[in-house]
Amino acid sequence: MSGVLLTDTEEINIAINSKTASGKTSVGKLIAEKLHYQFIDTGVFYRYLGFKFQSDNFKTNFYKIIDHLNNLKNENHLDEINTTVENFSKEEYFLSGKKAAILAENDKIREAINSILHEITKKKEFVVGFEASTTIRLR
Ligand SMILES: Nc1ncnc2c1ncn2[C@@H]1O[C@H](COP(=O)(O)OP(=O)(O)OP(=O)(O)O)[C@@H](O)[C@H]1O
Ligand SMILES: Nc1ccn([C@@H]2O[C@H](COP(=O)(O)O)[C@@H](O)[C@H]2O)c(=O)n1
Secondary structure (H helix, E strand, C coil): CCCCCCCCCCCCCEEEEEECCCCCCHHHHHHHHHCCCCCEEEEEHHHHHHHHHCCCCCCCCCCHHHHHHHCCCCCHHHHHHHHHCCCCCCHHHHHHHHHHHHHHCHHHHHHHHHHHHHHHCCCCEEEEEECEEEEEECC
């Protein structure tokens, strides 16, 4: 484990890359709280979309999903997405994970989610939990 020393004036983003259920969210939230940063769990984008479009055939309707993603490029939507996923019942959370995994197989959908992440994190002071296999490097 290694770390960096931050001065009060430095504005950076912190990325935490690790496997599913390894503790990214738990650790990320603690760090964000300590530094007064905002935590972003990239998985919520996949879960939110997976659940919202669960009844759609992803392959034929993916332009609808891409359009929806383009409308989400605003940081203000982050709270809405987080709240939606936080309020999932256990069953909904489980289902959203299954649907998220299907969405994550689509390059265009991953690109669109990565583009939102780039947009949001142009502003600094975010802690981002992600999986390196699907999330491109943040600027
Ligand atoms: N240090 C720890 N010891 C034991 N359990 C932990 C620890 N950290 C996290 N957990 C538990 O492990 C589970 C997964 O943790 P968390 O959601 O933080 O991981 P994650 O990597 O963000 O998962 P995901 O990839 O699904 O988003 C949670 O139930 C959490 O309470
Ligand atoms: N950067 C990411 C994050 C998530 N996924 C996919 O979404 C599923 C749900 O994510 P959780 O982190 O909430 O478990 C995950 O199992 C992946 O299929 C992804 O592809 N890339």
